[in-house]
Amino acid sequence: MALSSTAVAAASASDRALAQRQVVEFDIAAQPLDRAALAFAEQAGVQVFFDSARLQDFVSTALKGRYSLDEGLRRLLDSTPVDYRFDGVQHVTLTRRVLSDDQALQLQSTTVQGQLLSERQETYLKPRSVAVIDREQIDRRPPRHAADMLEETSGVYTAVNQRDPGLSVNIRGVQDYGRVNMNIDGMRQNFSVNGHQQRNGVMFVDPEFISSVEIDKGTSAGMGGAGVLGGIASFNTLDAREFLGEGKEFGGRLRTGHGIGELGNGTYFNGSVVFAFGNEIGDVLLGVSERHFGDYRAGTNDKDNLGTQIRSRQQAPRAWEDWLESEVEEMSSVTRSRLFKLGLNLPEDQRLQLSYLEYDTDSKDAWAYTSADEQSTYYVRNGTSDIIARNTALDYSYSPDDDLIDFKAKLYYVSTRQDRWNAGSMATPGSGNWYPDYTDKYRTDTWGLQLQNTSRFYIGDLHQFAVTYGSELFRDTFKPSTTRTPAVNETAYPYVKGATPEGERTLASLFGEVVYDYDDWLTFDAGLRYDRYRLEGDTGLTVWMLPAGQFTASNNVERSLVFDVDREEGRFSPTLGLAIKPGLDWLQLYTRWGKGWRPPAVTEAFMSGRPHGGGGSEMVYPNPFLEAERSHNWEVGFNIFKESLLRDGDRLGAKVAYFDTRIDNFSFMDINVSVPGGTVGGIGLGRSAYQNNLEETRFRGIEYNLDYDAEDYYARISYTHMIGSNDFCSKEFYMGGAQERVQVGTVPGFIQVGPIQIPVQRPLYEARPNAALNDLVTCSQIMGNASYMPADRGSLTLGMRFLDKRLDVGARLRYSKGNGENLESHGYTQIDQALWPQYKVYDLYASYWMTRSLNLALSMENVTDQAYFVAMGDANNLSLARGRTLSGMLEYRF
Numbered sequence: 038m039a040l041s042s043t044a045v046a047a048a049s050a051s052d053r054a055l056a057q058r059q060v061v062e063f064d065i066a067a068q069p070l071d072r073a074a075l076a077f078a079e080q081a082g083v084q085v086f087f088d089s090a091r092l093q094d095f096v097s098t099a100l101k102g103r104y105s106l107d108e109g110l111r112r113l114l115d116s117t118p119v120d121y122r123f124d125g126v127q128h129v130t131l132t133r134r135v136l137s138d139d140q141a142l143q144l145q146s147t148t149v150q151g152q153l154l155s156e157r158q159e160t161y162l163k164p165r166s167v168a169v170i171d172r173e174q175i176d177r178r179p180p181r182h183a184a185d186m187l188e189e190t191s192g193v194y195t196a197v198n199q200r201d202p203g204l205s206v207n208i209r210g211v212q213d214y215g216r217v218n219m220n221i222d223g224m225r226q227n228f229s230v231n232g233h234q235q236r237n238g239v240m241f242v243d244p245e246f247i248s249s250v251e252i253d254k255g256t257s258a259g260m261g262g263a264g265v266l267g268g269i270a271s272f273n274t275l276d277a278r279e280f281l282g283e284g285k286e287f288g289g290r291l292r293t294g295h296g297i298g299e300l301g302n303g304t305y306f307n308g309s310v311v312f313a314f315g316n317e318i319g320d321v322l323l324g325v326s327e328r329h330f331g332d333y334r335a336g337t338n339d340k341d342n343l344g345t346q347i348r349s350r351q352q353a354p355r356a357w358e359d360w361l362e363s364e365v366e367e368m369s370s371v372t373r374s375r376l377f378k379l380g381l382n383l384p385e386d387q388r389l390q391l392s393y394l395e396y397d398t399d400s401k402d403a404w405a406y407t408s409a410d411e412q413s414t415y416y417v418r419n420g421t422s423d424i425i426a427r428n429t430a431l432d433y434s435y436s437p438d439d440d441l442i443d444f445k446a447k448l449y450y451v452s453t454r455q456d457r458w459n460a461g462s463m464a465t466p467g468s469g470n471w472y473p474d475y476t477d478k479y480r481t482d483t484w485g486l487q488l489q490n491t492s493r494f495y496i497g498d499l500h501q502f503a504v505t506y507g508s509e510l511f512r513d514t515f516k517p518s519t520t521r522t523p524a525v526n527e528t529a530y531p532y533v534k535g536a537t538p539e540g541e542r543t544l545a546s547l548f549g550e551v552v553y554d555y556d557d558w559l560t561f562d563a564g565l566r567y568d569r570y571r572l573e574g575d576t577g578l579t580v581w582m583l584p585a586g587q588f589t590a591s592n593n594v595e596r597s598l599v600f601d602v603d604r605e606e607g608r609f610s611p612t613l614g615l616a617i618k619p620g621l622d623w624l625q626l627y628t629r630w631g632k633g634w635r636p637p638a639v640t641e642a643f644m645s646g647r648p649h650g651g652g653g654s655e656m657v658y659p660n661p662f663l664e665a666e667r668s669h670n671w672e673v674g675f676n677i678f679k680e681s682l683l684r685d686g687d688r689l690g691a692k693v694a695y696f697d698t699r700i701d702n703f704s705f706m707d708i709n710v711s712v713p714g715g716t717v718g719g720i721g722l723g724r725s726a727y728q729n730n731l732e733e734t735r736f737r738g739i740e741y742n743l744d745y746d747a748e749d750y751y752a753r754i755s756y757t758h759m760i761g762s763n764d765f766c767s768k769e770f771y772m773g774g775a776q777e778r779v780q781v782g783t784v785p786g787f788i789q790v791g792p793i794q795i796p797v798q799r800p801l802y803e804a805r806p807n808a809a810l811n812d813l814v815t816c817s818q819i820m821g822n823a824s825y826m827p828a829d830r831g832s833l834t835l836g837m838r839f840l841d842k843r844l845d846v847g848a849r850l851r852y853s854k855g856n857g858e859n860l861e862s863h864g865y866t867q868i869d870q871a872l873w874p875q876y877k878v879y880d881l882y883a884s885y886w887m888t889r890s891l892n893l894a895l896s897m898e899n900v901t902d903q904a905y906f907v908a909m910g911d912a913n914n915l916s917l918a919r920g921r922t923l924s925g926m927l928e929y930r931f
Contacts (some may be wrong), residue, residue, distance in 0.1 A: 059503060062557055063109050065100040073113055074131060081106055081155060095119065102498050103557055113366070128283075156249060158744065161678040163688030164560055164616030164627035166192065166254040166740065172247070172276075177834075177849070178896055180244040180293060181304065181919070184907070188851055189832040191740040191755040192254055193270075193631075193694070196236050196822055197907045199916040200368060202398050203239030208254055209696055210736035210759065210827050211267030213237040214638040214704070216666075218261050218269040221394065224428050227513045228453035228481040229640050231657070234411045236822075237640065241396045241426040241453065243374035245292065245309040245326040246274045255670045256631035256695070258564020258612040260489050263509055263546035266633040266700060274394060277320035279311035279379060280930075294926035296484035296839025302922040303333030303368060317382060324376035332364045335917030336902040342874045343904060344824035353411040360405055360414035361904060365916055367403035367418050372396070372606055386437045394428040413896075419460040426453040430607035443491040451483040462524065468552060485511040500557040506549040514541045515639045518590035538659070540574025540602075540639035541766040550612070560616040560627075569607035570636040575660040576600050576643040582714030583776050583804035589786070591778055591802060593714065600661040602642065608634045608665070623679040633668035640705055641727040658712060658726040660771060664702045666729075672696040674740075687747035693739050703734035707767050709818040713774025718813050730769035731814065734823070737761060741831075749838055751847075756831030763823065765817040775810035778802045825871040828856045843886040851878040876905030880919075892928040897921070 065076045070092045078085040083106065098115040110121050110129065121131050153160075156169040168190045180186050183204040184195035194207035206217050219226045219240045226240030253261075254268040263271045280288035309326035340361060343350070350357040374397070380390040382651045402420035407413075430449040435442065457477045464470035474880030489507030517539060524779035577600055581593035612631035619626060645659045659889030661831075682689045707728040711718055738759040779802060786799035801833035836847025855875035863870055879901055884894040902921040 051172040058105055058552070059555075060105050062103050064102045065097070065113065067097055067099040069647060070095040070097045070114075070117060070119065073100075077113060077311060078209075079108070079596045081109070081779050083129055083818070085129045085131060088866060092119065092133075099844075102497070105495075106775075118190070120564055122275065126469045132721075140490055146313050148515070156251075158678070158688060158690055158746075161692055161742075161744065162625075164614060164625060164676065165629055166672060166674065166692075166696065168193070168252040168254075168742070169368075170250040170252075172249065174576055174892060175244060175247065175250075176884070176926070177746075177847070177900060178880055179894075179924060181305070183242050183244055186244055186247070186250055187252075187835070187851070188830075188907070189753070189755055189849075191253055191742050191757045191831075192738075193252055194827050194830070195907070198236070199365070200402060201236070201239075201422075202372065203236060203241060203369065204402055205236035205239050205821065206270040207827065208252065208268035208270070209698060209738065210823070211698065211700075212822060214635070214641060216265045216635055217267040218265045219254060219272075220261065220270070221272045221428055222274055222392065222430060223261065223271070223447055223487065224430055224449040224451050225483055225485055225511055226426075226451060226453070227483050227511075228426070228455075228479075229515075229638065230455060230479050231644050238323075238638075241398065241424060241657075242272050243326050243328070243372065243396055245328070246324055246374060246376050246394070247272055247313075247770060248279065255629065255672060255698070256612060256633035256668065258550040258566050258610075258631070259505060259594075260487060260507060260509060260548070262548065262566060263511075263544050263568050264570075264635045265422060266635050266666065266670075266698070274376060274392075275311060275322065275324065277380060280311070280322075281315055281320060287312070288931055289313055290928060290930045292926060292928045294924060297895075297923045297925055298625060300921060300923035301365075302469055302919055303331040303624040305329035305331060305920060308926075309374075311376075315380070319381040321380075322376065322378040325805065326372075326374040326376075328372040329370075331369045332366050332918050332924070334364050335361065336899055336904045336920035337877075338902045338904060340904045341703065342799055342876060344856070346860060346863045346870070347612065347872055347874075352406050352837050355412050356407045357416050359412070361917075362489075363634040365414040367401040368916075370398060370400050372398040388432075388434045390430075390432040392430045392432070394888055396426040397424070399423050406804065417460075420457055422455055422457045424453070424455045427451070429893055440493040441496070443493075443915065445487070445489050447485070447487040449485045451485075451486075452480070454478070454480040459521070464524070467858050469526040470524045472524045473517060477521070480516040482514045482516070483511055485509070501554045503552045503554075505552075508544070508545070508547050510545040512541065512543040513639065515539055538576060538639060538643035540572070540575065540576075540643050542572050542636070542639050544568060544570045553924075558618050560611075560614075562614040564612040565629075566610050566612075567607060568610065568634055568636075569605065570665075570887045572602060572604045572637065572639070572642060574602055574639060576602070576645050576661060578658050578712060580712045580714045580774075582774075583716070583802075585804070587781060587801055587803045588810075589784065589799050589801060596714070598713065600659070603660045606636060606665060608667075610634050616891075623677055625676040625678075627675065628673040629671070631864070632669045633663060633670060635668075636665040637663040637704060637727075644727075655723045655725065658710065658724060659803065660728065662724045663704060663727055664729050666703055667701045669699045670696070671698075684747055687745070690742075690744040692740075695737075696740070697737040699734065700734045700736075702729040703765075703823070704728070705730055705765050705767075705823055706820045707765075707771065707814060707818050708820045709769065711775070713768045713770070713772055714776060715770065715774075715810070716776050716778065716807065718769050718775070718810050719815075725820070726771055728771050730763075731766045732764045732776040732816075734763050735761060736826070749784055751836050751838075751883070753834040754831070756829070757827075758829050759826045762826055764816055765819040765823075766814055767814045767818075768811070769813045770811050773806075773811050775813075775860070776804045777807040777809040779805050825873075827857065829854045840885075845882075845884045847882055849880040849922070850879070852876070872906065874906060875905055877901075878903050878905060891931045892930075894924070894926045894928070896925075897923045 061081050063916040095117040097113050100113045119131055150693050157171050160167045160169055176187050184197045187193045192209050206219050207218050209376055217284035229238045251271040291310050293308035293777050307328040311324040313322045318369055323833050338858040374418045375395045378392045403416045403418045405414050405416055428451050433446045435444045459475055461474040487509045491505045494502040546568045553564040554560050573603045579597050583594050584594050610632040614629040616627035618720050642661050642663050644657050645660050672694050676680040676690040679689045704727050708725045710724050710726045741756040780800045781803050782801045784801050787794040788797050830853040833850045838845050856871040856873040858871035878899050881897045884891050899921050905918055
């Protein structure tokens with residue numbers, strides 16, 4: 038059967054060219070060509086299509102050494118009258134050469150398939166800390182929150198607010214304001230709304246449309262590394278070519294899921310439809326998704342793990358029990374998503390693709406309150422949000438049969454808007470702190486451009502070079518507005534802009550990286566990037582200062598400090614990596630080092646006003662002088678990848694790494710600052726501003742990963758152990774301007790006593806800089822996710838496959854030893870408390886392919902009904918995770 042043109046279209050030209058240049062270690066003796074083709078398929082991990090009977094008269098040439106697939110096939114076939122062509126990323130077709138102008142042998146194709154590595158297994162061959170979450174792993178525990186996809190990945194945390202669909206990725210303790218590049222198909226997601234500092238920078242993505250998630254930890258010299266300190270989290274959406282193939286010009290899938298009975302626990306309809314069609318000219322993908330969730334019950338077992346302080350358990354135990362056993366209210370939400378991709382295969386191995394992704398959801402903010410008699414807990418809604426995120430991209434690739442050219446370009450636009458209604462102040466009217474309800478509108482627009490090319494060089498059979506170079510540029514524009522009217526006592530300028538300010542930040546980057554491989558034994562890479570940013574906007578604040586000049590009365594004078602900011606700065610950041618195989622093909626040792634640089638974001642530098650609703654008097658002040666952060670990343674680790682270890686065909690992968698990230702000028706929210714004009718220190722609690730940490734901020738730990746798959750059964754383990762803690766110190770008068778009143782003399786005056794004026798000498802003062810206060814350093818005045826080191830976390834998955842691998846059943850343990858601090862006592866020396874209790878959560882899952890097209894999947898989450906929070910979760914929201922929950926998903930592929 039000849040391959041159809043659709044099979045050719047199933048892989049892009051760039052993917053085919055990359056496959057042809059893939060380098061493999063071959064050891065194939067001279068033998069009948071059909072047997073040699075079998076050996077080639079097995080060693081190269083590709084599919085070879087040929088008619089065995091037509092090749093029996095030919096003998097291959099011996100092939101030994103490291104060659105690209107293209108060069109290896111050429112040498113293997115040598116003088117035999119057999120041609121080959123690459124029809125896809127992993128497809129090769131062999132045909133006998135044309136005998137005459139009008140005669141050719143048409144072959145009946147036989148498929149010979151080598152056992153291919155999955156994307157997840159390939160991470161155990163890469164000499165750096167990377168992780169891949171594939172669709173199979175995602176489906177084992179259907180995500181209710183996007184953060185659920187990441188729970189089994191070592192070194193990765195998420196600050197989860199169960200009510201907020203926004204996802205904030207933390208890699209090795211580092212997150213927020215672009216320290217981690219969160220992207221969808223390469224499009225940066227830089228939306229940010231100031232809040233309680235657990236999530237300053239969130240993205241919105243529908244798990245139904247995710248094909249895989251790639252996590253690249255640490256700094257990077259390649260695409261996506263601009264302004265990155267922690268790593269890159271790439272969420273890759275479905276592609277039309279996943280549903281098309283040999284002789285197949287259309288395909289897709291239908292998925293519908295629901296909670297089952299009372300154990301559905303607030304899980305209602307969730308499903309999607311995806312349809313793709315295409316041929317050698319191009320392809321189209323269309324997708325729609327809808328997800329419904331409601332109030333749910335949390336787990337109630339092992340409740341003592343939660344400590345005595347959460348939700349005032351020690352002070353109001355009956356209300357606490359009611360809170361634990363009642364439904365978590367105000368959780369209902371509806372999410373609708375749409376996906377469109379149009380790809381065109383142009384002449385000369387070019388491809389152009391237009392894509393559009395839309396995410397539309399609503400959510401509620403609510404707090405739990407204890408009743409006056411302390412016998413129960415009730416919820417009060419203090420806000421609702423409507424969020425819409427739109428992602429548009431135009432991709433171009435050009436990958437001819439030339440090792441020097443593998444070019445990719447992307448132009449994209451991301452617009453995320455949140456309309457949030459906020460309840461009015463709970464302060465007493467007439468107190469001066471009351472204000473009515475209001476609506477905030479937040480919008481972040483990001484334009485981005487990416488250009489990249491890879492050139493490959495080969496010197497003999499042993500020396501291989503890959504040079505990747507390019508540029509990326511993105512520009513964030515923040516456009517907030519509010520209908521809130523300030524309370525009488527609120528006089529900060531310019532209040533009407535709100536805590537998330539207007540402004541623009543542009544970041545441009547040039548980068549280059551060289552990777553050298555010697556005989557599959559030594560790998561060395563070196564990279565250098567130059568980043569340059571521009572920050573534009575205006576901000577200000579109102580202060581009260583001593584009068585200028587000499588004075589007798591020390592009544593403070595109101596002054597407005599206004600800053601019109603237009604800053605530029607650039608910096609070079611190098612990276613180095615080294616990996617060796619010490620005489621064992623299955624063992625690789627590696628180490629990496631690199632520098633990173635992140636300039637301040639608009640919100641950090643310009644934010645001014647109230648950080649949230651309520652009746653308090655908290656105020657956030659801007660810091661237009663905030664300095665860029667600088668990081669030094671270092672790691673050392675090893676990879677193990679061994680096939681046929683315990684039985685023929687099994688695979689063992691292991692990756693262990695020690696990492697150490699040191700950040701100078703780490704930016705944090707200081708909750709006790711003083712503004713210019715102050716004459717005393719230590720009274721600024723509730724006045725906040727971003728400051729650079731005067732101490733070095735360090736995040737270090739060890740990551741463990743193990744993956745064993747014997748086809749009939751498998752096991753996967755991941756664990757993250759964090760080490761140490763950090764101190765956060767800064768100058769209390771963060772802008773300077775501290776004053777002291779100094780007497781410089783006297784002037785004649787009078788004191789009125791009844792009708793009599795008595796002459797006196799009145800003291801004469803003037804304001805002078807207070808050097809001692811300006812140099813005053815305070816520590817531990819931090820609010821934010823960096824207050825405490827993330828809690829250790831791990832997972833264990835055990836599974837078995839039956840019925841010719843059509844039935845997959847398994848169990849998973851998710852574990853965290855918790856942080857342990859503040860669970861039994863709250864000192865409130867810091868606003869944030871480390872409310873991360875330990876937990877052990879067990880899940881069960883099953884997936885059964887009843888036919889090649891129809892799958893039924895069941896998942897029971899939290900089988901033992903554990904009461905728990907996700908580690909690194911949002912301590913201020915205090916919404917427990919779901920209790921025992923059973924749901925099912927029916928999927929039909931066509």
